[in-house]
Amino acid sequence: MALDFRNGDMDLGSLEDRDADPKGFLNRLWQIPTISKCVGFKITRGQAEPMLEELLHDSRIKKIVLRRRNRLKTLVSELVAQKTDQWELYCQREKLDPPRVRVELNQLLNHVAENNAFYDKIVHTLSVSTQPYISVEYELLHSKLEQKKILDFLSLKLSYRQLAPASVKQTSTDLRAVISNFSELDLALTGTEFQHELHDIGY
Numbered sequence: 636m637a638l639d640f641r642n643g644d645m646d647l648g649s650l651e652d653r654d655a656d657p658k659g660f661l662n663r664l665w666q667i668p669t670i671s672k673c674v675g676f677k678i679t680r681g682q683a684e685p686m687l688e689e690l691l692h693d694s695r696i697k698k699i700v701l702r703r704r705n706r707l708k709t710l711v712s713e714l715v716a717q718k719t720d721q722w723e724l725y726c727q728r729e730k731l732d733p734p735r736v737r738v739e740l741n742q743l744l745n746h747v748a749e750n751n752a753f754y755d756k757i758v759h760t761l762s763v764s765t766q767p768y769i770s771v772e773y774e775l776l777h778s779k780l781e782q783k784k785i786l787d788f789l790s791l792k793l794s795y796r797q798l799a800p801a802s803v804k805q806t807s808t809d810l811r812a813v814i815s816n817f818s819e820l821d822l823a824l825t826g827t828e829f830q831h832e833l834h835d836i837g838y
Contacts, residue, residue: 657686661693673789677701680753691760697789698766700757703773707832708806710746711736711813715806733806735815740823774838809836 647653653660664674678687690696703709714736761768769788775781782798810833811817817833824830 654683654685657683657689660686661689672791675699680750691757692764694764694766698757698761698768699785699788700754700761700768700770701773701776702754702770705774705832705835705837706747706750707738707743707810707829708835709750710738710743711810712806713746714738715813733813735813737815738820740820743829777838808838810834 647663648660667674678690691698715733718734718736758768758770767788769784771781771785786792786798806813814820814833821830821833824833
């Protein structure tokens with residue numbers, strides 16, 4: 636949820652309360668007084684599934700389906716977060732030296748399949764219920780054009796300043812610095828659709 640809404644004055648209950656009664660949690664959340672025109676939060680695969688179900692079927696809430704084009708970097712980011720136990724970071728001073736992680740081919744394929752199933756379910760649910768949503772690529776979030784697309788969808792005016800993320804990027808854009816078995820994986824991915832993703836040093 637937005638950083639401005641994370642403080643001790645809000646009685647939103649525990650994680651157990653949230654999962655036991657997602658509708659009640661959301662009702663408490665929407666009742667928080669704010670001058671902001673939009674308040675949002677992110678839900679990833681395997682996180683808060685009861686609340687995700689509630690949100691997906693609530694047509695009053697606008698949905699942005701954010702997906703990362705580079706599937707290898709998606710997996711590596713998750714593996715690094717598991718090792719450091721830092722799933723979100725908002726202060727550069729708190730950033731740990733990212734550990735090197737080992738990536739196996741079958742692990743990558745399973746991870747891609749799980750993500751595909753997660754996104755397919757979301758898109759199917761939204762499409763069947765004819766809810767408006769937009770799809771956004773993680774790699775394009777820094778683009779003013781993509782930001783305008785998001786703000787227009789939310790019916791917000793585009794600021795003269797480019798939007799900037801509050802979180803700190805935790806892993807290198809070059810996977811050579813993060814994957815411990817890079818050469819071995821490179822050989823295993825030769826000729827596959829994932830090889831170019833392994834060598835991609837973009838955002």
